[in-house]
Amino acid sequence: MDSLTVQAIFFYIFAALIIGSALLVVLLRNIVRSAFALFFTLFGVAGIYILLGADFVGVTQVLIYIGGVLILIVFGVMLTHNVYSVDIFNKLGTLVMGTVSAIITFTIIYYSIKPVSWLYIGYKADLPTTGPIGTQLMTNYLLPFELASVLLVLAMVGAAYLIRSEVRESRHKGAADQRSKIQSTVEGKGN
Amino acid sequence: MPVLIVSLSDYLILSGLLFSIGVFGVLTRKNAIAVLMGIELMLNAANINLVAFAKFVDTGVNGQVFALFSIVIAAAEVAVALAIVISIYKTTRTIDLDKEDTLKG
Numbered sequence: 129m130d131s132l133t134v135q136a137i138f139f140y141i142f143a144a145l146i147i148g149s150a151l152l153v154v155l156l157r158n159i160v161r162s163a164f165a166l167f168f169t170l171f172g173v174a175g176i177y178i179l180l181g182a183d184f185v186g187v188t189q190v191l192i193y194i195g196g197v198l199i200l201i202v203f204g205v206m207l208t209h210n211v212y213s214v215d216i217f218n219k220l221g222t223l224v225m226g227t228v229s230a231i232i233t234f235t236i237i238y239y240s241i242k243p244v245s246w247l248y249i250g251y252k253a254d255l256p257t258t259g260p261i262g263t264q265l266m267t268n269y270l271l272p273f274e275l276a277s278v279l280l281v282l283a284m285v286g287a288a289y290l291i292r293s294e295v296r297e298s299r300h301k302g303a304a305d306q307r308s309k310i311q312s313t314v315e316g317k318g319n
Numbered sequence: 320m321p322v323l324i325v326s327l328s329d330y331l332i333l334s335g336l337l338f339s340i341g342v343f344g345v346l347t348r349k350n351a352i353a354v355l356m357g358i359e360l361m362l363n364a365a366n367i368n369l370v371a372f373a374k375f376v377d378t379g380v381n382g383q384v385f386a387l388f389s390i391v392i393a394a395a396e397v398a399v400a401l402a403i404v405i406s407i408y409k410t411t412r413t414i415d416l417d418k419e420d421t422l423k424g
Contacts, residue, residue, distance in 0.1 A: 132323065132324055132325075133323045135325060136323035136324060136325045137323070139325045139329065139330075143329075143333045146333065146337060147333075147336055147337065147340070150337055150340045150341070150360055151340060153340075153344065153356055153357075153360065154340055154341075154343050154344035154347070154348070154353075154356075154357060154360075159350055159352060159353055162353060162356060163356070166356050166359065166360075169337075169360065169363070170359075170363065173363045173366070173367060176330070176333070176367055176370075177367075177370050177386075180330070180370050180371060180373070180374040181374055182370045182373065182374070182383045182386070184383065184387075185366075185370055185383050185386050185387060185390075188387060188390055189366075189390065192390050192391070192393075192394050193359075193363075193390065193393075193394075196394055197359065197393065197394055197397045200397055200398060200401055201352060201355065201356065201359075201397070201401070203401075204352050204355075204401040204404060204405065205352055207405055207408070208351075208352065208404060208405060208408040208414050222346070222347055223347050225346065226342075226343050226346035226347035227343060227347075229342055229343070229346055230339040230340065230342045230343035230346070231339070233335075233338065233339045233342050234335055234336060234338075234339035237331075237332075237335035237338065237339070238332065238335060241328055241331045241332060241335065242328070246327050246328075246375065246376055247376055248327070248375055248376065249375070249376060249377070249378060257380050257383060260379065260380045261380050261383060261384055261387070264379070264380060264381070264384050265384065269384055269388075272388060276388060276391045276392070279391075279392065279395055280391065280394075280395055282395075283394075283395035283396075283398050283399050284398065286399055286402070287398045287399050287401070287402035288402075290399070290402035290403060290405075290406050291402045291405050291406055291409075
């Protein structure tokens, strides 16, 4: 068996893993189980990245998606989950409309991919990509790289601001009152 | 045994399937976090496209750099979206999207 066949076999294994677990993500009634199915989908996508010779992106996928995003989602489920009351699916009509929309989407994508003959660059050896990606990030993509860091800080501060607890404010209400009293006294003296 | 070759179209079709499943999830789920999971599936499908094009039609690693940026933005999006969902849950005690009609005129 040559290496291309082995590659194809792994592609189909990962594709089956991705599609199967993605279907479980959208079909399972229990949302905690959906979250665990999402783990396998993300893992399969990381496998596809490795198969495409993108080792750094694959490892980043495992670190950020599985280590970060999925943990966040599981926390979100645990913080808001109401296991017995929420019926997770919509009415039958919505289900039918969703299926039809998904099929139409896939049909459009399929028939726009099918007739195109891509301009292949030929065989490309799977070299380590970490070095070239680092070089690109520090030269051609320096501005987006810095903007991404600003965006992450903004997202972090925004998320913390959105879910901050109101209890802390009321606990310090007395202190805040005192502060404003002092301030008004100072301003009164100024006048 | 015939030689099996995986071409660019196969990766694109896999990504299209994943995207369609994500569309289905977003449209049919009632739970806000389940909708978020559907969005994650769609983002992953787009990333597969980027990396596949980087492998087959690009000489450098530009597609992979784009995929990295996409992953970073997805992480920020999930953090903010979950904060909003938890904030809504605190206010209305539900994350059922059919019942979130406070802003309805």
